[in-house]
Amino acid sequence: MNTKRKSPRDFDQLISSIKLSEPWQGQLYAITLAIFDKGIFTKQDFMLCFRKNLSKKVGLQSLDYDDDFFLAWLVSLESIIIDLKLGLPVELNELKSKLRTAFLNAQHGKPVKFSS
Numbered sequence: 720m721n722t723k724r725k726s727p728r729d730f731d732q733l734i735s736s737i738k739l740s741e742p743w744q745g746q747l748y749a750i751t752l753a754i755f756d757k758g759i760f761t762k763q764d765f766m767l768c769f770r771k772n773l774s775k776k777v778g779l780q781s782l783d784y785d786d787d788f789f790l791a792w793l794v795s796l797e798s799i800i801i802d803l804k805l806g807l808p809v810e811l812n813e814l815k816s817k818l819r820t821a822f823l824n825a826q827h828g829k830p831v832k833f834s835s
Contacts (some may be wrong), residue, residue, distance in 0.1 A: 730762035733769075737788075744789045751796060760799055769795040 742755040755762060757768045773791040800806045 730766050733766070734758065741786075741789075747749055747789060747792055751792070754796075759805070765795060765798065771795075772798070788802070 728756075734748070737744075737748070739748065751765065754760065755765075769792060772794045773788065776793070797811055800811070801808055818833060821831050825831040
């Protein structure tokens with residue numbers, strides 16, 4: 720079931736409203752917090768990019784808390800990484816391809832093994 724709510728204005732409001740329903744969503748959240756803790760970019764920088772990407776997916780007035788919400792989050796994180804020249808689009812695409820292959824080759828119930 721999709722839930723509609725007003726778009727959050729700051730990161731703290733955002734995290735108080737999210738529901739993590741898949742492991743990858745929690746991992747994305749944890750990665751984002753680790754990046755904030757390292758001082759690589761700010762919550763405000765992230766939210767500017769996130770709101771822009773989210774509005775492209777679900778409209779300016781409300782948002783859908785399904786995979787589209789977290790896909791917009793992922794696109795935002797990737798955009799900032801590329802803008803700060805911490806990674807290139809081709810590198811991110813190669814990494815995603817390797818992760819996808821590792822995931823598809825993993826036995827059900829076993830950890831995904833990935834080597835860079």
